[in-house]
Amino acid sequence: MKLTARIPVSVALLVLLGTSMGCDRLKSRDQINKGVAAFKNAQYEAAVNNFQTAVKLDPTSDSAKLYLATSYAYQVVPGLTSPENLATAQKALDGFNEVLAKDPNDLTSLKEVASIDRNIGKFDLAKEYELKVIAATPNDPEAYYIVGSIDWNLEHYKNTVPILSADGLQDDGEGNKKMTKSACSKLKDANTDLVNEALKYLAKAIELNPNYDDAMTYLQLTYRSKANVDCPNDVARKADLALADHWVQMAMGARKTNELNKEKKLGGGVTM
Numbered sequence: 001m002k003l004t005a006r007i008p009v010s011v012a013l014l015v016l017l018g019t020s021m022g023c024d025r026l027k028s029r030d031q032i033n034k035g036v037a038a039f040k041n042a043q044y045e046a047a048v049n050n051f052q053t054a055v056k057l058d059p060t061s062d063s064a065k066l067y068l069a070t071s072y073a074y075q076v077v078p079g080l081t082s083p084e085n086l087a088t089a090q091k092a093l094d095g096f097n098e099v100l101a102k103d104p105n106d107l108t109s110l111k112e113v114a115s116i117d118r119n120i121g122k123f124d125l126a127k128e129y130e131l132k133v134i135a136a137t138p139n140d141p142e143a144y145y146i147v148g149s150i151d152w153n154l155e156h157y158k159n160t161v162p163i164l165s166a167d168g169l170q171d172d173g174e175g176n177k178k179m180t181k182s183a184c185s186k187l188k189d190a191n192t193d194l195v196n197e198a199l200k201y202l203a204k205a206i207e208l209n210p211n212y213d214d215a216m217t218y219l220q221l222t223y224r225s226k227a228n229v230d231c232p233n234d235v236a237r238k239a240d241l242a243l244a245d246h247w248v249q250m251a252m253g254a255r256k257t258n259e260l261n262k263e264k265k266l267g268g269g270v271t272m
Contacts, residue, residue, distance in 0.1 A: 028058035035067055047071040069095025073112055078119040089120050105136045123150050141208035145215040148202035151194045152222050159190040175227035175237040184231040192229050198222045211258055216251035220244040
């Protein structure tokens with residue numbers, strides 16, 4: 001009798017538990033909707049509060065976690081290394097990494113982690129995640145462009161500027177013929193691999209998107225960097241600069257084409 005008496009009680013508890021869980025999930029979705037509305041109005045702190053509540057109500061909601069991490073990400077100020085900004089960035093990274101722990105190929109999280117790392121100056125980590133994006137979506141031109149642009153920023157600001165500065169020079173964008181043999185050797189060692197990789201990835205971005213003007217701009221910059229590492233070969237330097245000038249013209253043409261296409265989509269209106 002005791003055994004049979006327990007059965008309806010257990011069933012009742014399960015029903016109550018299921019009802020409670022169902023109510024919490026509904027409340028969680030309501031908080032998500034409110035958070036999305038706040039996010040669209042650039043009220044990111046309010047959005048964070050809504051999405052935090054949504055996660056508490058339904059810890060299994062990956063959507064709520066993604067929205068929460070994205071709301072933190074939008075509050076990260078690029079280039080600012082204050083403790084507050086870095087703390088906000090870490091909250092965003094923690095949220096996206098929690099999603100990636102369940103799904104290592106979640107594209108939104110991979111791209112957001114790469115973007116945050118770029119914004120706080122962790123370029124090597126950013127490149128690592130962009131390569132994961134490429135592995136997941138090998139036809140994404142933006143990922144190739146970002147890898148190439150990261151390579152250029154690393155070789156230029158981390159290597160070229162300080163090496164030339166030690167020689168009393170600023171990068172003239174023309175191969176720096178006045179650099180010493182020592183500076184030439186250092187630039188070759190530090191930048192050759194980065195320059196070659198940047199050329200490869202930027203070319204791939206343009207192959208996938210023939211009107212990718214930003215990629216073309218970085219490609220011409222990279223050919224100017226190649227002119228540095230081709231020292232002291234003056235013939236190679238001039239060839240690199242000719243290619244750089246070529247891609248300047250290509251970028252200008254692609255930019256005009258892109259602007260015309262935007263105007264056509266807007267019916268001839270002005271883009272802001």
